[in-house]
Amino acid sequence: xxxxxxxxxxxxxxxxxxxxxxxxxxxxxxxxxxxxxxxxxxxxxxxxxxxxxxxxxxxxxxxxxxxxxxxxxxxxxxxxxxxxxxxxxxxxxxxxxxxxxxxxxxxxxxxxxxxxxxxxxxxxxxxxxxxxxxxxxxxxxxxxxxxxxxxxxxxxxxxxxxx
Numbered sequence: 001x002x003x004x005x006x007x008x009x010x011x012x013x014x015x016x017x018x019x020x021x022x023x024x025x026x027x028x029x030x031x032x033x034x035x036x037x038x039x040x041x042x043x044x045x046x047x048x049x050x051x052x053x054x055x056x057x058x059x060x061x062x063x064x065x066x067x068x069x070x071x072x073x074x075x076x077x078x079x080x081x082x083x084x085x086x087x088x089x090x091x092x093x094x095x096x097x098x099x100x101x102x103x104x105x106x107x108x109x110x111x112x113x114x115x116x117x118x119x120x121x122x123x124x125x126x127x128x129x130x131x132x133x134x135x136x137x138x139x140x141x142x143x144x145x146x147x148x149x150x151x152x153x154x155x156x157x158x159x160x161x162x163x
Contacts, residue, residue: 057105058094070095084111 077086
């Protein structure tokens, strides 16, 4: 900051707003007199202006390159690009390209809206995964219908007949 001609310093790049809060307190003096004493307390609170970022969904400054969380989420995003957790973290810290950040922000808003309304989120499976899961269900039905041998697994003992 450079001092002005009158000796004060000026800050043109950052301005802080100041809010003044006044609080009045009334207290009674015990039994010696019936008068009330009123005191006024003035508190000054400095309010920082909120930072505005250029990328959609960004809430924090980008962390340093050797920051452990940045390394973790960066490697997770490289290994599993479909990871919402990594994508949202990188978006909030300004580490995605503008196009990718915009898509991630829209996806996050959509998920938030679905959670608010209580609409269940349906996972998207590849066609081959659907075929596997349906064949697994059929095998489970066959096991149930096959007999009472499954009961032995739970009880640990075979039932013996009289005789």
